[in-house]
Amino acid sequence: MTERAVADVAGAGLRIGVVGGSVAGCAAAIAGTRAGAQVTVYESSDGALEDRGFGIVVPPLLHAELVTAGYLDAGMPTTPVPSRIWLTRGRDRRAAVEMARQGGAVTPCHWGLLWRTLRANADGATYHRGRPVIGVLRHPSGGAVIRTADSEEWYDIVVGADGPRSVTRAAVAPQVRPVAAGYVVWRGTLPLDTLAEHPRQLELMRTAWITLGFRGGHGVFYLIPGAADGSRLLAYAIYGPPPPPSWTAGREEYVRHVAEEHFPAGWAEIVARGAHTSLACHDVTDFHVARVAEPPFLLAGDAASITRPHTASGATKALRDALCLERVLRASSSAAGALRRYADERSGEGARLVALGRRLGRAMVERTPDWPAMGPAEVAEWSRATLDGADSYLYGGGRRE
Numbered sequence: 001m002t003e004r005a006v007a008d009v010a011g012a013g014l015r016i017g018v019v020g021g022s023v024a025g026c027a028a029a030i031a032g033t034r035a036g037a038q039v040t041v042y043e044s045s046d047g048a049l050e051d052r053g054f055g056i057v058v059p060p061l062l063h064a065e066l067v068t069a070g071y072l073d074a075g076m077p078t079t080p081v082p083s084r085i086w087l088t089r090g091r092d093r094r095a096a097v098e099m100a101r102q103g104g105a106v107t108p109c110h111w112g113l114l115w116r117t118l119r120a121n122a123d124g125a126t127y128h129r130g131r132p133v134i135g136v137l138r139h140p141s142g143g144a145v146i147r148t149a150d151s152e153e154w155y156d157i158v159v160g161a162d163g164p165r166s167v168t169r170a171a172v173a174p175q176v177r178p179v180a181a182g183y184v185v186w187r188g189t190l191p192l193d194t195l196a197e198h199p200r201q202l203e204l205m206r207t208a209w210i211t212l213g214f215r216g217g218h219g220v221f222y223l224i225p226g227a228a229d230g231s232r233l234l235a236y237a238i239y240g241p242p243p244p245p246s247w248t249a250g251r252e253e254y255v256r257h258v259a260e261e262h263f264p265a266g267w268a269e270i271v272a273r274g275a276h277t278s279l280a281c282h283d284v285t286d287f288h289v290a291r292v293a294e295p296p297f298l299l300a301g302d303a304a305s306i307t308r309p310h311t312a313s314g315a316t317k318a319l320r321d322a323l324c325l326e327r328v329l330r331a332s333s334s335a336a337g338a339l340r341r342y343a344d345e346r347s348g349e350g351a352r353l354v355a356l357g358r359r360l361g362r363a364m365v366e367r368t369p370d371w372p373a374m375g376p377a378e379v380a381e382w383s384r385a386t387l388d389g390a391d392s393y394l395y396g397g398g399r400r401e
Contacts, residue, residue: 020162024301026118027322033124035329046130055235077225096264100379103396166303214262288350305350308357
């Protein structure tokens with residue numbers, strides 16, 4: 001089949017099928033519709049994605065770019081902070097000791113509110129909820145077919161935005177599998193009234209996000225908007241070894257033990273005694289696909305690569321993937337040409353982030369320093385050595401994640 005031209009440098013006439021309707025899928029749908037394509041999204045879940053309450057952060061400059069471009073609304077609640085505070089437990093095993101303060105501006109978001117905003121701005125696409133894709137395949141005459149339990153539909157381009165177990169990736173890079181890091185991350189959110197008896201911790205988080213180092217891991221704490229108008233939540237991610245075989249109370253509950261064992265008293269009480277609004281434990285893994293587009297298939301978000309979460313780049317990378325997709329659709333004369341440009345621009349980013357995530361994981365979990373012995377100069381030197389020349393907005397420089 002002859003490649004279809006992108007009419008008037010905007011993807012008019014193209015049919016794009018998006019596998020996965022989460023953040024990456026909705027962002028890709030916005031990209032396609034803004035470029036003039038007819039977009040159909042297939043989301044396997046029939047549940048309320050907007051109820052997923054975990055926190056994420058994005059770089060402030062990217063947030064501003066997405067608002068200007070129409071992907072996000074200026075009124076979507078966020079809780080931006082300009083800096084980062086490093087804490088650890090003192091030698092007395094109770095008091096928190098401040099090691100350093102760094103630049104590191106972030107714009108924290110509520111995952112469900114981010115998804116809700118992207119979904120609303122993808123209103124030009126056809127969105128099928130509760131319709132899992134069971135396979136994608138090349139069509140003999142060109143393009144690709146998306147297969148569900150009750151239909152087969154042909155598209156010029158199929159975007160795989162279907163996460164770590166992507167059926168689309170199986171068509172592009174079937175040999176790629178997630179690699180386990182050997183440790184886990186607990187993600188939780190707590191209502192702000194949990195902090196009523198901890199005014200010092202609340203005061204810190206109103207102006208900064210917190211990294212709390214301990215032997216064998218670390219925790220990250222920050223405020224995010226709640227689902228209810230004007231509300232706030234405390235969000236955290238805590239990294240460390242998985243529960244031992246002797247632990248029988250569940251992986252999620254083990255985080256309370258970690259907090260009591262390693263955190264200063266006030267922070268331990270917040271995690272160990274607070275009534276969580278959400279709590280989950282995940283194995284930390286990573287992978288990347290060497291070439292993230294091969295016409296007629298394109299991979300975006302977690303389908304293309306997963307980095308260890310220390311880089312805070314999951315949603316950020318998916319959103320940048322979408323901006324790139326819109327740009328290449330507008331600038332290319334064919335679907336295949338657009339996908340080749342996308343692969344040229346985005347393939348290296350996955351490898352870069354995976355390498356950065358592994359360095360951060362070694363330094364912050366696998367081979368943690370003697371945190372109580374560190375001050376501002378030691379933290380600054382440790383950060384430089386860990387980044388090893390890489391850019392990261394989390395450390396007060398760089399825009400790429």
